[in-house]
Amino acid sequence: MASTSIRNQIRLLRFQHGEMTQGQLAERIGVTRQTIAAIEKCKYAPSLEAAFRIAAVFDVPLDRVFEYESADDRDFQKRRQKPV
Amino acid sequence: MTFKQVSSWIALIAMTWVAVGYFLPLFKARSLDGGATAAIFGAMIMFVVIVVIGHVVVAIFAPKSADGEADERDKRIALYGERAGSYALGAFVLAGLALALIDGDMRMANLLFLGLVGSEIIKNGWQLALYRRDS
Numbered sequence: 001m002a003s004t005s006i007r008n009q010i011r012l013l014r015f016q017h018g019e020m021t022q023g024q025l026a027e028r029i030g031v032t033r034q035t036i037a038a039i040e041k042c043k044y045a046p047s048l049e050a051a052f053r054i055a056a057v058f059d060v061p062l063d064r065v066f067e068y069e070s071a072d073d074r075d076f077q078k079r080r081q082k083p084v
Numbered sequence: 085m086t087f088k089q090v091s092s093w094i095a096l097i098a099m100t101w102v103a104v105g106y107f108l109p110l111f112k113a114r115s116l117d118g119g120a121t122a123a124i125f126g127a128m129i130m131f132v133v134i135v136v137i138g139h140v141v142v143a144i145f146a147p148k149s150a151d152g153e154a155d156e157r158d159k160r161i162a163l164y165g166e167r168a169g170s171y172a173l174g175a176f177v178l179a180g181l182a183l184a185l186i187d188g189d190m191r192m193a194n195l196l197f198l199g200l201v202g203s204e205i206i207k208n209g210w211q212l213a214l215y216r217r218d219s
Contacts, residue, residue: 031155032086038157047156 004045005073008066011040013058029053087142088158092165094138102131174200 014020022036029036029050038044039054046054055062070076085093106127110118154162177196184193 031157032152034086034089035155035157044157050156 003042005069005076006045006066007042007069008039010036010054010065013060013065017058025054025057028057086155086158087146087152088154088162090142090146091139094135094142098131098134098138101134102127105130 010025014022014025022040023033026033026036030053031046031050035044035046039046051062051066055065058065070080106119106123110116177200181193181196181200184190184196
């Protein structure tokens with residue numbers, strides 16, 4: 001899938017939580033290891049539910065895990081600059 | 085690779101093999117009038133057999149992945165794939181309908197038209213039901 005505008009700190013958080021593996025995180029979230037890898041590489045934007053689950057595993061607020069780069073979202077930028 | 089991804093590979097290889105086996109003689113003869121009922125049934129059975137054997141082999145060598153359910157990404161990818169496949173199916177049904185009308189085969193034309201209309205009714209009805217449920 002194409003890259004998303006959602007950046008994340010999952011890799012860093014995994015490292016800070018006892019070098020948790022992608023497989024361990026995936027098991028706790030209820031997705032496959034490949035999905036965690038895709039999220040980390042910003043190739044897949046998880047559902048809101050999965051995003052909250054990831055934050056809950058690391059026991060941090062959602063915005064510590066994910067951030068939205070609006071500048072990378074070309075479609076959104078186009079709509080935003082449209083005259084009302 | 086997830087089990088769903090492996091499953092897609094198995095289905096793709098099986099279908100390609102079966103399709104080449106069935107359509108190559110027709111392609112060489114440059115005609116769509118050839119073939120036989122038994123050959124079509126044979127191709128369908130062969131596809132099912134290859135897919136089942138493929139999945140059994142994967143389950144034996146990677147039992148952990150075979151147990152896993154499709155996650156949200158698998159489901160989203162499957163939907164994109166289904167959509168692409170439905171375009172091809174729709175195009176061939178339309179081609180079949182056109183051919184049936186040209187040949188004057190109204191039974192086949194009616195059946196294909198019913199398929200087109202029926203699938204649209206199901207699609208839109210299902211979408212409306214989901215919109216209603218979520219509102």
